[in-house]
Amino acid sequence: MSYLEGLMSGYYWFQLGLIFSLPYVIPRGMHFKKHITILYTSTILCLVLSFIISPMYSEFYAELSKEDIHYRFILNSSINFLLIMVFSLQALSHSKFFIKKISIDKQLAENEKERRTRVLSNLGHELRTQINSINGVTQLILGGDLKEVPNKKYFEILDYCNENMLLLVNDMLDIHKIESGHFELIKxxxxxxxxxxxxxxxxxxxxxxxxxxxxxxxxxxxxxxxxxxxxxxxxxxxxxxxxxxxxxxxxxxxxxxxxxxxxxxxxxxxxxxxxxxxxxxxxxxxxxxxxxxxxxxxxxxxxxxxxxxxxxxxxxxxxxxxxxxxxxxxxxxxxxxxxxxxxxxxxxxPNAQINTDAFTGDFSLNSTILVVEDNMVSMMYAKKLLEKHVTKVYHGTNGAEAIERIKEHKDIDLVLLDLEMPVMNGFKAIEHIKKIRPDVIVIAFTANIPSTEILNKLDSLGFDDILSKPFNKHQLFTVLQQYTLQTEA
Structure with missing residues (x-):
């Protein structure tokens, strides 16, 4: 019985071969029809061969000796074993190919994701910078004597549109952060x-x-x-x-x-x-x-x-x-x-947050401030807000000029330092500023949306605080009051 069972098992070898053929026909786009055709052809061929030479059907050939039957069994087993090896090697080859392709695609996707994040971040920075310029000019006009402002309602409409444009920009940046997994809370x-x-x-x-x-x-x-x-x-x-x-x-x-x-x-x-x-x-x-x-x-x-x-x-x-x-x-x-x-x-x-309505009337800050900003409209807006309320205002357009101003004017006790500037940016400039004047307060002045990564980087470099653009008068002086002495005007 063992011998007969062994002979009959040879008939089923081809079915084992089919199992190994399955990975070969996993759908692969436009070539799926070709691969499935190859599978069916191989299966039918294997089936025909098994019927022809399988020892299970040797009883129809009475003239065959036991040696012939044994020979056919070995032949059938060899063919099917060869088929299994072919499909196995084919499956391994395709698996390695797809694993390598997935790895390459993953790397390309990460590079593309990083590139898009960088591009979108730069775009958001530039848009917020321009919005800050529009906001600054509008606030300067509306912040004056309203009786002297011609076409006041048009400037109010402009201010409204500017606020909505900022909301749209922030929404687009937020949804990108959410989808890329970089969204976070700052408590x-x-x-x-x-x-x-x-x-x-x-x-x-x-x-x-x-x-x-x-x-x-x-x-x-x-x-x-x-x-x-x-x-x-x-x-x-x-x-x-x-x-x-x-x-x-x-x-x-x-x-x-x-x-x-x-x-x-x-x-x-x-x-x-x-x-x-x-x-x-x-x-x-x-x-x-x-x-x-x-x-x-x-x-x-x-x-x-x-x-x-x-x-x-x-x-x-x-x-x-x-x-x-x-x-x-x-x-x-x-x-x-x-x-x-x-x-x-x-x-x-914290004590610095208690007095949030301190700047509703006339006031002055006992402080000399250096504003470092390469955008002339933002510079003009900041200076106009500061000039009436601080002791003195100096200005510079890049990090190199900021260092020179710090060396020249010992009375500067606070610096509003933009991060993205030509010649030398704020990240590099603060290192030199802190070496020259370790006691000076430096506030990052940026159109980037604050994140934990940015805040940690600014803290490690020695920045004392951050002021995001676009900003208004209340936001500016709420930050400044934490580091300067307020007196009655």
């Missing part, structure tokens, strides 16, 4: 109550233009509560939700609601809601609204403007805060977005 101790009470102010005019009621309820339990949070990112989420609520509401009201769910010594749990009486969202669209570049259209008003990035970015920000945005909506009745955050409490604000 600092913040008092949320005062900030949240003011957050709807920018939307009052928009709501009034559409005859909408904009209501804000902020839980009084948040008074004197300091939390560790990325305040700018929370503001970005709330701005997106309120802006969308106004955009998609034709009548009724928008309500911004903040409630403390739990408050203890270490943490606070806060629920945020933005509710409107707008057009609502169809049930089949609820899962789509958080997709990038996706906008919900309405038959009566199919176009509402925007990029469709706001909710996608907002969801990513809340995800990074270990929560999620939920939505409830009914067509024709309105929509309610809400999210809950658990935030770590801090004992108190």
């Amino acid at each position: 600092e101790p913040k008092a949320l109550y005062k900030f949240l009470n003011k957050i709807t102010i920018p939307f009052i005019n928009k709501a009034e233009e559409k005859n909408l009621e904009l209501i804000s309820y902020i839980d009084a339990k948040l008074k004197d509560v300091v939390v560790n949070v990325d305040e700018k990112r929370i503001a970005q989420v709330i701005y997106n939700l309120i802006s969308n609520a106004i955009k998609f509401t034709e009548q009724g009201k928008i309500t911004f609601f903040v409630k403390v769910i739990d408050l203890n010594k270490t943490n606070v749990v806060i629920q945020f809601k933005v509710k409107d009486t707008g057009i609502g969202i169809a049930p089949h669209n609820l899962n789509k609204i958080f997709e990038s570049f996706h906008q919900i259209k309405n038959e009566k008003n199919p176009v509402y403007g925007g990029t469709g990035l706001g909710l996608a970015i907002s969801q990513s920000i809340i995800d990074a805060m270990n929560s999620e945005i939920s939505v409830e909506s009914r067509l024709g009745e309105g929509t309610c977005f809400q999210f809950t955050l658990k935030l770590q409490r801090e004992e108190a604000l």
Whole structure:
């Protein structure tokens, strides 16, 4: 029986060969038809050979001796073993080829991703620099005596458009960071109550233009509560939700609601809601609204403007805060977005952050400042803001000039240093500045969006703080007050 079983097993060798042939016919684009044809041809050929010479059917050849049967068994086994080896080597060859190709493609993709990131970062830097120039000139005009400003309404429109252009640029940079995995939060101790009470102010005019009621309820339990949070990112989420609520509401009201769910010594749990009486969202669209570049259209008003990035970015920000945005909506009745955050409490604000409204009237800073900036419009804007409120202002257009000014003027106690400049950039200039004057305060002056990587690099080089472009008067002097002495004008 063992001998017969051994003879019969030779018949099934070809089936084992087919198993080894499978990797050979994995779909490979345009060549798949060719490869599948080769497989079927090989299979049929193997099958025919097995039927012809298989010892299992040797009973039909009575004249065959045992030696002939044994010979046929060896022949059949050899053919099928050879077939297995061919397919195995072919599979190994293709596997190595595809592994190598995947490795090369991965490297090319990473290089392309890095190149696109660098290009987009440079593009964002240049766009924000130009936006800062437009913002600076507009603010200088509107910041003067309004009675003397001709065509004031046109400058206000320009200011509005400039702000929206900055939002679009930031949205594009944010979505790229999210998709490339470089998105991050920068947490600092913040008092949320005062900030949240003011957050709807920018939307009052928009709501009034559409005859909408904009209501804000902020839980009084948040008074004197300091939390560790990325305040700018929370503001970005709330701005997106309120802006969308106004955009998609034709009548009724928008309500911004903040409630403390739990408050203890270490943490606070806060629920945020933005509710409107707008057009609502169809049930089949609820899962789509958080997709990038996706906008919900309405038959009566199919176009509402925007990029469709706001909710996608907002969801990513809340995800990074270990929560999620939920939505409830009914067509024709309105929509309610809400999210809950658990935030770590801090004992108190740093002293430098307490006086946030110090620069509302006439004031002066007992400081001599060096502004180093290669963009002439940005330079003009910064100097105009500073000249009325500081002891003296010097200027330079690159790092080399900054070093010369530091050597020449011993009274300089603070430097606003741009990072990207010709001749010598800010990264190199600060090394020389700190060697000459270790006590001087140096603030990075840049159109780059701050990230942990940039902040760590600036800190290691000796920068004391950072001021991002575009900036306004309040942002400039809020940073400066931390390092200079304020006196009454």
